[in-house]
Each structure stands twice: as structure tokens, then as C-alpha cells.
Amino acid sequence: MAVGSKPYVFINDQFQHYPTIKLNVSGGAKFDALNAYIRNTMVMPGQLIVVGDESTPKISVEEAEMVRLAYGTHHSLFGNQARADGDIIKNYDLLQRMLGYGSLGLGSTSGSWNTHLKGVEQTLQDIERLYRLSLKRGTPIARQEFINQRKVLFTKLDTQLEGIARWGTGMHNKGSIKKMLGISTRSYLHTQELRGYSQRLGHIAKASKLLRMGTPVGIGLNAWSTHLEIEEACSLGREEVCTRAKFVEGAKLVGGVGVGYAGGIVGSTAATYACFVVLGALTGPGALACSIIGAVAGGATGGALGEIGGELFGTKLYEWRQHER
Amino acid sequence: MNVDPVWWVITVFSSIFINCGIMIYFLYAKLEKAEELLYDVRFICWYKNVFGSSLLGRQARMNAISMVVMMPGLMEKRGEVSREAYLRLPQSLANQIRALYSFLFVNCLAMVGLYFFVY
Numbered sequence: 289m290a291v292g293s294k295p296y297v298f299i300n301d302q303f304q305h306y307p308t309i310k311l312n313v314s315g316g317a318k319f320d321a322l323n324a325y326i327r328n329t330m331v332m333p334g335q336l337i338v339v340g341d342e343s344t345p346k347i348s349v350e351e352a353e354m355v356r357l358a359y360g361t362h363h364s365l366f367g368n369q370a371r372a373d374g375d376i377i378k379n380y381d382l383l384q385r386m387l388g389y390g391s392l393g394l395g396s397t398s399g400s401w402n403t404h405l406k407g408v409e410q411t412l413q414d415i416e417r418l419y420r421l422s423l424k425r426g427t428p429i430a431r432q433e434f435i436n437q438r439k440v441l442f443t444k445l446d447t448q449l450e451g452i453a454r455w456g457t458g459m460h461n462k463g464s465i466k467k468m469l470g471i472s473t474r475s476y477l478h479t480q481e482l483r484g485y486s487q488r489l490g491h492i493a494k495a496s497k498l499l500r501m502g503t504p505v506g507i508g509l510n511a512w513s514t515h516l517e518i519e520e521a522c523s524l525g526r527e528e529v530c531t532r533a534k535f536v537e538g539a540k541l542v543g544g545v546g547v548g549y550a551g552g553i554v555g556s557t558a559a560t561y562a563c564f565v566v567l568g569a570l571t572g573p574g575a576l577a578c579s580i581i582g583a584v585a586g587g588a589t590g591g592a593l594g595e596i597g598g599e600l601f602g603t604k605l606y607e608w609r610q611h612e613r
Numbered sequence: 614m615n616v617d618p619v620w621w622v623i624t625v626f627s628s629i630f631i632n633c634g635i636m637i638y639f640l641y642a643k644l645e646k647a648e649e650l651l652y653d654v655r656f657i658c659w660y661k662n663v664f665g666s667s668l669l670g671r672q673a674r675m676n677a678i679s680m681v682v683m684m685p686g687l688m689e690k691r692g693e694v695s696r697e698a699y700l701r702l703p704q705s706l707a708n709q710i711r712a713l714y715s716f717l718f719v720n721c722l723a724m725v726g727l728y729f730f731v732y
Contacts, residue, residue, distance in 0.1 A: 543626060547724065550629045553636070554721045557676045557714070564680065570693060571659045579673065593728055597622040604619040 295340045295351045296523035297358060297516070300331050309337055316342050322355055325362055336361045339523075411445045507545060514541045535609070536602035543598025548591030555586015618731045625723045632720050635713060640671040643706065647678045650701045654681070654694050679714045682707045 300309065306328050310319055320327055322338040331337070336358035340351045347355075418441065422434040514537045521533030559582020563569045569578060651657045660677040664670035681694050682702065688694040 546630055546633065547626065550633055550717070550720065551724075553633075553672055553676075554717060556673065557679065557717070560676055561680065561684070565684075565687065568691070570656045576663075579676075590724070593724055594626075597626055597727065600619050600622050601626070604617075 293341055293343070294519075294523040295338065295348065295354060296520055297336045297338050297354050298520065300335045300337055304331055306331055313337070313339050314342075315339065318342050318345055318347075322347070322351060323358070325359055408445070411441060415441050415445070510541060510544060514538065531609075532603075532606050535606040536599055539602025539605065540595045540598040543594035543596075543601065544591045545594070547594025547597065548587050551590015551593070552583045552587035554590070556583035558582055558586070621727055621731045625720070625727050628716075628723065629720050632713075632716050636672070636675070636717070637668070639710070639713060640668065640675055643709070644671055644675055644678065647702065647706060647710070648674065650703075651678070651681065651694070651698055654698050656693055657681070675710075679710055682710045683714060 306323070306326055309315075309331060313319065318340045319338075319342070322340045326335060326337075336354075338351065338354045338358050341348065415438070418434065418437055422430065517537045518530070518533045521537075522530035556579050559578045560575065562582075563575060563578035567574065567578075569575045648657055648661055657674075657677055660674045664673040681688055681699060685694065685699050689696055689699065
């Protein structure tokens with residue numbers, strides 16, 4: 289009778305043929321059933337492979353959940369056209385760290401960047417309104433008034449898009465504002481709309497949404513990664529490996545998030561102080577940029593250091609527990 | 614004396630977590646009081662409007678307050694905070710914020726030390 293083993297998932301780290309993977313994990317008919325969507329294809333890096341309990345043909349709830357997750361990943365990779373792009377896998381650890389701990393710091397400043405982007409959005413709406421109003425009137429005085437008001441709004445937009453402050457707006461501050469926005473009075477009269485205006489607003493809305501999600505997504509990814517590490521260790525079937533993974537990975541997560549948070553505070557504070565002392569930037573886009581860069585760098589560094597410390601502590605804790613037993 | 618590295622980790626991490634705990638207490642118990650006292654300082658109002666009242670937003674606002682207490686001379690010299698505004702902050706509150714941020718920077722140094730001498 290076959291001995292049952294716990295099902296698990298792993299991330300495929302290179303472009304390889306499905307039968308090779310199947311052979312490596314000694315998969316049977318159930319392996320085919322669980323990985324039906326990639327069966328007999330070239331499997332791309334980043335895809336999740338589900339290895340089930342081959343002792344029974346029945347698909348458990350846990351296996352079904354893993355398949356759902358793996359299929360979701362497969363779908364996302366295709367959706368992002370990352371099919372054969374090994375860069376995602378090569379940089380997975382870095383991406384995860386940046387998302388996880390960097391985003392702890394980023395979260396503190398993303399709200400403010402969101403406000404900044406809303407300011408850009410408001411200026412764009414004002415420009416659009418101004419063009420619309422100028423069409424309704426049409427007298428020479430109104431035209432002069434329109435030019436003056438447009439100049440004010442363009443200067444405001446120019447300030448709002450200086451340097452790093454344009455990030456997330458989808459606009460490149462090169463040449464004249466009219467050129468950047470893709471507008472001229474003549475084209476506006478012709479089409480009755482600012483070319484690409486809605487596209488740019490869409491860009492801004494998307495960036496704001498992503499920024500708001502930064503911290504929860506980062507912490508969620510790390511928690512999920514911890515869960516996967518523990519699952520993988522426990523699937524090997526040895527209880528002590530499983531228990532050790534719970535201690536070590538759990539402590540790594542707590543250390544990473546806690547110290548990452550503290551690192552984000554220190555990074556953001558130090559960068560804010562430095563920008564004021566050296567550059568004199570205390571408010572506006574410059575101060576925001578300093579705060580964000582400092583928070584991300586501090587969060588990522590703190591998170592990485594916290595993970596190392598957490599691992600040390602978790603290992604020790606496990607050893608102490610073993611001595612007690 | 615050979616101390617197990619894990620004890621250094623426990624000490625520094627405990628210190629950091631205590632620091633974070635006190636910081637969170639300040640964010641909810643003292644921040645608004647300090648902001649009210651600095652009502653006429655332009656950049657404090659800017660931080661309050663821009664960063665909002667989430668936990669991390671409050672943290673950024675606290676950083677702004679800390680600038681007033683950590684470098685009052687430079688702030689006054691550059692015209693960001695008036696002497697009167699600074700003096701409106703009770704000395705005890707200013708000292709508490711100063712101690713909290715000093716504690717944070719000491720923890721940061723301890724973490725760097727941990728990295729170079731223990732890991």
C-alpha cells in the first residue's frame with residue numbers, strides 16, 4: 289500500500305518541459321489531473337506546480353485549493369505577458385523583499401502621494417473646464433482672459449510635475465505643456481476633447497490605487513511566503529522539520545515586519561531631516577519624494593535585517609524547546 | 614565572556630518592539646495635542662492635511678513634530694517655526710518626543726551594530 293504524503297506546491301524556476309518536471313517529482317496520473325492546464329507544454333518560470341498525495345486518486349479540499357492558486361498564478365503570468373521571462377523568478381526574492389518591507393515604509397507616504405496625484409488630476413480638470421468655457425464665449429476679451437488663466441494653470445501643472453513628482457501621472461515633462469498634454473486650441477475645437485486626457489486620468493487613478501494597496505499587499509505576500517515555506521517543510525513528512533520551519537519562519541516574519549516597520553520610520557525620518565537640512569525641502573513634492581525614498585530604503589533594510597535576526601531567534605527557540613522535551 | 618549572539622538579537626529586537634509600542638501610543642495620545650499647540654506652523658498643517666489619520670500617516674505627521682523639537686534652532690533660523698510657537702509646546706512633551714526619537718536612533722545604531730558584529 290502506498291504511503292500517503294502531504295500535497296504541496298512549488299515554484300518552477302526555469303523554462304522546462306512538463307514531462308521533465310513530472311519525472312523529477314515522480315508524478316503519476318494524479319499529477320496530470322492536478323496540473324491539467326500545463327500538461328505536455330513548456331512550463332514557464334514562475335508557474336506553480338501542484339504535487340498531490342498519490343496514494344489516493346481522490347482530490348482533497350487542500351489540493352483543490354492549491355490547484356486554484358496555481359491556476360490563478362498561471363493566468364496572471366499570461367495576463368502580464370511574462371511567459372518565458374525568467375526575470376520575475378531571478379528577481380523574485382528582491383521583488384518580494386521590496387514589496388514586503390519596502391512597502392511598509394512606502395505605506396506611510398503613499399497616502400500623501402495619492403493627495404499629490406489628486407492635485408494633478410484637479411489641475412487637469414481645471415484646464416479641461418477652461419477650454420470648454422472658452423468655446424462658449426469667443427469674444428477677444430474672453431480670449432485674452434483664457435490665455436492668462438491657461439498660463440496660470442500650466443505653470444501650476446509644471447510645478448506639480450517637476451522631477452520625481454510626475455511619477456504615477458503617466459506624463460513626461462518635456463517641452464511645452466501643450467505638447468505634453470497633446471492639445472492645441474485648434475485640435476480642441478476640432479475634437480472637443482483633450483487628446484488622451486481620460487487615459488492620463490486613468491493612469492493617475494491606477495497609480496493611486498496601487499499605492500494604497502502597497503502595505504497590505506506587501507505584508508500579505510510575506511505571510512503567504514511564510515505559509516508556503518512551512519507547507520513545503522511539512523510536506524516532507526518529518527515532524528521535526530515541520531516544527532522547526534514553524535518556529536524559524538514564524539520568527540522571521542515577525543522580525544521582518546516589526547524591524548521593517550521601525551526601519552521605515554527611521555528611513556523616512558532621516559531622509560526628511562536630511563532633505564530639510566541640505567535641500568531646504570520641507571513641504572511639496574520634493575519633501576514627499578525624500579520621505580518615500582527614505583521610507584522604502586529603511587523598510588527594506590530593516591525587513592532584511594529583521595529576517596536574519598528572526599531566523600537566529602526562531603532557531604534558538606526551537607532548540608530550547610527540543611532540550612525541554 | 615562569550616555571549617550567545619541570540620541574546621543580542623533578543624535585546625535589540627525587544628528594544629525595537631518597545632520603541633514601536635511607545636511610538637504608537639504617542640501617535641494616538643499625544644500627536645494631536647502637539648499639533649494643536651503648533652496650529653500656526655505652516656508645514657505642520659501641510660503634513661496634517663496631506664498625510665491623513667491612518668497609522669502610517671500619523672507616523673509621518675509625528676516625524677514633522679519631531680523636527681520642531683529635535684532642531685528648533687535651525688527651524689527658527691529658516692523661518693519655519695517661530696520662537697513663540699516652539700515655546701507653546703510644554704517642556705515635558707518636547708522632552709518626551711526628543712527621548713522617543715533618540716531611542717529610535719539608538720535602536721537603529723544597535724541594529725547596524727548587530728549586523729556588523731553579530732550576524
